[in-house]
Amino acid sequence: MNFKALPAKHIIAKVISLSAAAVVLASCYLPARFDAEIELDKAGYYSIIFDGYMADVGLYQGLKDGTISAEEEKTKIAVIERDFGRDSNTKSFEYLRDGHFKVNWERSGDLLKAKMVTFIRRTELIFQLKYVAKSGYIVFEGKSITKDNRKRIRQMGLDMQGQLRLKTDMPIKSHNATSEKKDPRDKRFTWLVWDVASIMSPRPRAVFIIE
Numbered sequence: 378m379n380f381k382a383l384p385a386k387h388i389i390a391k392v393i394s395l396s397a398a399a400v401v402l403a404s405c406y407l408p409a410r411f412d413a414e415i416e417l418d419k420a421g422y423y424s425i426i427f428d429g430y431m432a433d434v435g436l437y438q439g440l441k442d443g444t445i446s447a448e449e450e451k452t453k454i455a456v457i458e459r460d461f462g463r464d465s466n467t468k469s470f471e472y473l474r475d476g477h478f479k480v481n482w483e484r485s486g487d488l489l490k491a492k493m494v495t496f497i498r499r500t501e502l503i504f505q506l507k508y509v510a511k512s513g514y515i516v517f518e519g520k521s522i523t524k525d526n527r528k529r530i531r532q533m534g535l536d537m538q539g540q541l542r543l544k545t546d547m548p549i550k551s552h553n554a555t556s557e558k559k560d561p562r563d564k565r566f567t568w569l570v571w572d573v574a575s576i577m578s579p580r581p582r583a584v585f586i587i588e
Contacts, residue, residue, distance in 0.1 A: 408430075482497070493506070518580065
């Protein structure tokens, strides 16, 4: 980018924008390859299973460009492991290499009481279920990443691939799933399937109606 051709105020704005993006990416967990399944019934009961490989974007980038040493890597790994270990829904955690780790996470309960369920948590959202009492809807949505940040992550050498399946007997108001089909064993239930081909795939989202 040719900063010389830009007015000073535009240069400052661009630097602030790039710095903000760097902070966002540095504190980001990314589901690199995964398989996730959610069940949600019309009484509001849910179950979530996530099994897959994730990356700490900041750690990956630091190891790639050499700004994080082997000792610092060990320290950061310990922090990540403690982070997941504090969550009783984490069934297993295994660090692999290059900022990547394998996680199995499971949770179930009553969404109408909980109001919101987030994997991993609100400040590090991968996907969530949210009960909106005023509208009578349950909203499912995946991690929101701006188009520019998606491109930056891909340029780093990271990507996101996997499948997310949601089974429900609730009326569906809207969704952007790759496919929709009835459960062959019980026609009361519908499967919504999101095939995530890359980080550039649309953010998964669906809205269900509580009757």
